Amino acid sequence: MTQVETANATRGATSSKATRMLGVLSAVGVAALLLFGLILSPPDVAQADSVRLFYIHVPSAIVGLYLAFGVTCLGSIIHLRNGSVFWDLLAGAAAEIGVVFAGFTLVTGMLWGRPTWGVYWQWDPRLTSTSLSFLLFLGYLAVRRLDLDPAVRSKRAAILGIIGFLNLIIVRQSVQWWRSLHQGSTLNPVDAQIDGLMLFSFFLGLIALTSVFFWLLLHRFRVAWMEHQIEAASVTTALAARRSEAADYDGLAGNT
Amino acid sequence: MHWEYVIPGYLAVFGSLAIYTVLLLRKARRLAAQVPPEKRRFLHD
Secondary structure, eight states, X not given: OOHHHHHHHHTTTTOOHHHHHHHHHHHHHHHHHHHIIIIISOOBTTTBGGGGGHHHHHHHHIIIIIIIHHHHHHHHHHHHHHXXXXXXXXXXXXXXXXXXXXXXXXXXXXXXXHHHHSSSOOOOHHHHHHHHHXXXXXXXXXXXXXXXXXXXXXXXXXXXXXXXHHHHHHHHHHHHHSOXXXXXXXXXXXXXXXXXXXXXXXXXHHHHHHHHHHHHHHHHHHHHHHHHHHHHHHXXXXXXXXXXXXXXXXXXXXXX | OOHHHHHHHHHHHHXXXXXXXXXXXHHHHHHHTTSOXXXXXXXXX
16 A cells, blocks of 8 residues: 555544534634633633633543543443443543643643642642542543553453542532632632623633543544554454464474 | 633643543544444444
């Protein structure tokens, strides 16, 4: 196969009609978020322009910590119950994207904390438990790369995925259970204490980042599926080579 | 006011997302060269 033929054969390797539609939706959502988040929404009376970090900080936390790690936990539970490869790979794909979004949560939180609290970092219950979640899922990704039997590796990763998600209960409740520098829930479902355009920008951020998450998840899952196919093929090849060697050895032994 | 925190925050998020996307799609193309087309997808659409 020529270089041009290879390039044509692999173009859009993980894309499909669904990913292309979701990709366009994500791009439009991100563009709208930048427009409203940075330009059209007003500065806050108390926080001035630093409130604009709210439109990416909170959606990153919801998508990364609760949605992505929730998918990881669900996939881990189903994998432990029936050994499903699909759910194992989906759990791993969601965890990787979740770690990226959890990283955004920590970085934007620190940048928001400096003008609001006067410091980038405090060993506050919410901040500490969130960084612990980030580290737990980094550990989860490390376990998935261990050179072990794939079934054992997936099982250990699944257990860690569930433990990691349980830690999110502590993250969620930390501002209620302990005295925390971090504010409580920003959005009260009954009485949202937030300006209309600010609330709109927040929901725009949530929709845009959720769309980006699902778009990335589709691509990352398909990459994981191809990695699985390559690993399975290499095991099959190695087994065939071993059987061939054994047959040759038996043949030699028979001749002597 | 506070733009010195806002701009790096947006750059960190969307810059990292762009880099991650490029790396992911490059990896997809590299792997696709090693996997036959009929085995590339778990679900076909």
